[in-house]
Amino acid sequence: MDLTSKFTLNTSNYTNTLKMNDVISGNVPHTENVLYVPGIDKAAFMAALKALKENVSATVETTDEMIHTIDNGLAETNSNRFYRNGDAVKQVTNMNTLSSDMKGLMELFGQISEDRIAAAIDSYNSSLGALKRTTRKELLEDAAQEANGQKCKKTETSRAFYPNDGANHSYYNEEKNGTTKVVTKRYKSGVVSSDGKIEYITKVETYTWIQCSDNVSITEHRFREVGIDLPYSPSKIVDIDL
Amino acid sequence: MSELKKYDDNFLSESISNSSTIGSNADSISSDIQHFLHSVDPRVLGYFDADVTTKLNQYSTTMENDSDNMQHFGQWLNDTYDDYVQTVTKVKEIANSMDFNKVDSTINGVHGTEGKPKEEEEKKEEEEVLVLTPEEEEERKRKGLIGRRGSDGGEQNAFAEGGNGSIGGLQNNAASISRGSGNNTGSYASLVGLGVASVLEGVGALVEEAKEKKEAQERMADETLVEEEKKSSNDKDDSKEKEEKNDNVLLGMGIGLAAAAAAGKFVLSDDDKDEDEEKAIQKYMPQDFSNSDENKA
Structure with missing residues (x-):
């Protein structure tokens, strides 16, 4: 799942500034940039994580089996050249190192809780929506006060x-x-x-x-009536529920 | 001496192929991780436990290195297997070029009598065995003549040391032939003299053939000894001693001659492949016969 294109917007610089913990805890300044931060595509992320785990797990299982087959087979040769001399030991050790590394990787996967991540993404998206609404209104009020x-x-x-x-x-x-x-x-x-x-x-x-309204759309309309620019670019705003 | 080696050509060939697959799989894992890290929302990666993303990156790099190592492993296994196959092929070529019937004749004759007919040698030996008294036998031992009867050269060592039927006997015999210490006219000594020995390492194939020959010699020796027992039933002790001696001589000779065909470096296993010829000779040469000149004397 390629999400790269989703972050090629001009907002990319701000994406990383809005850490999940900061948004969830409300520790984010109410600036124009907040409006341009997209939510997290939970479905896409979870699908990518699941695909990674499944693909790697399957590959690891197959590969590990082949490694042990080779290791055991070479050991059975009872041979210096195939198993016991310096070069053989080095090569067989390298092969078994791969097996150990794959085991470590699978253990790391086990530490990544999909449920916990899914819940965190939901919380982030919800907090970000609220943050955007508040910020948008505040920006309009500030701009109207300045213009009036x-x-x-x-x-x-x-x-x-x-x-x-x-x-x-x-x-x-x-x-x-x-x-x-x-x-x-x-x-x-x-x-x-x-x-x-x-x-x-x-x-x-x-x-x-300009008298501001609780409905930001009405307020934005008044801005347009008097020919005052809005304090943000409405077309850049994404994922906001008015 | 190590245990018998077990080589499975199919397994080795398949392992070479599989090592490439393993390397590709490791590389695939590395790519999967990198793709994941670069395609998913970085905010979520940042939400992972502190070092999860770092570890994922590290594993990606590790898998890449492991993939490279597996490529080297496959190359090493391929080269090693090629070397093994070539060695076995050469040994078999040499072994096939040998006239084992001639070897048998020599072995049974014990005396290295230029390939005289087996029956004639057996008869001659029987006569000699019957003539020797225990005192004479002891005297010959003191003079170091046991196993040297009527013969010069490398086979003598096999007579003296090869009696245990072990690989050591085979190697000693091969060593003594290789050194060209005598005028033995056996065809294998000639082979060694021609430098065939410089090529070969003693590998399982030859050992197996030598063992087969040894078993054949044992059977023939048994038959001979049965007849001897019949003829010397009045002196069991003496006969038993001769039986053992003959058995030892025959076994050592049988293995030794076969080994000589593959000799040069008297290495019958990988364990010894790195030792040079002289070390091998010294290693397996019995002290009493380690100097061919002394043997001659």
Whole structure:
């Protein structure tokens, strides 16, 4: 199972920084990079580990049997040249060393608990998802706080409000004062004229105003409305459950 | 002397092939580990117990080295087996070129009488045996003439020492022939003189043939001794002594002649293959006959 391609993203530099223990314990800074860290493909890893164990075990069993057959057979020759002289001893010893090494490898495999690893991967992926959600929201809030109050690049020459009736009436004060949760601008000018029904504002200066929502998608939309870049690259975000 | 060796050509050939497979398998294990380590999520590897990943890497390297060692093992086994096969082939070639009927004639004649007919030699020996009294026999022993009757050269040592029917007797006989200490006209001494001996190591095949010859000689010796017993039933002790002597002589001679065919380095097993000829000779030469010049004298 080749997982290499999965780590060829630009996020590869961050993958190794998010150690399983750190993520599980919450010991990870809430930075943009966290959003780009993929979860661990548990199925792929477990399949690779299983395949390694099975393949090597089968090979070891076959190989060890052949080694012992040769060793015993050469011993039965009762021969210097085949078993007892210096070179023979060296060669037979090397062969038996392979047998010992394979035995050690199998013992090492025995120390690798598949169940424990599977549980750890589940925990990691769960913790990473929560971490991403928290971090994403925090990043948006921080970015909005930084953007709010900034003077907008575009200026408006005039703006009419309908304080007394009409569809926009309910928005008048909120919009005018910039207290509404849905507006993305604040107006900094007094009423210049009014015909009784309509107030006209001229010499309009607008300022960014992004009100964050618990729904990050809505917040991201407001960022786009005011032309402020998001504090991360949404397309790079993987494996996140909104 | 080590126990009889057991060579199985099929096993050795198969082992050479299997050693290559073993090496490939070790290499495959190493590759599997490396593939695993480089393909799976490193975060999980980092979650392993502290040194598991390190050990996996170490085992990968170890398996790679073991694979190399197995390649060397296969080459060594192949070379060793080739050497063994070539040696056996040469020994058999030499053994097949020998005229064992002629050897038998000489052996039964005991005296190295240039391959005279067996019956004639037996008859002559019987006559001589019957003539000797215990006193005469003892006198001949003191003079070192036992086993030397009517003959010069290398076979004499076999008469004296080869009587135990052991490989040592065979080797002693071969040694004495090789040294060319006498004018023995046996065909095997000639072979040795021609330098055949320089090639061969005594391997199982020859030993087996020598043993077969020895057994044949034993049977013939038994037959001869039965007749002797019949003819000298009045002097059992004397007859028994002669029987043993003849038996010893025949056994040693039989093995010795066969060994001579393969001799040069009078090594009948791998155990002795590294010893030079002179050491082999000294090793197996009985003290009384270690000097051929003395024998001649």
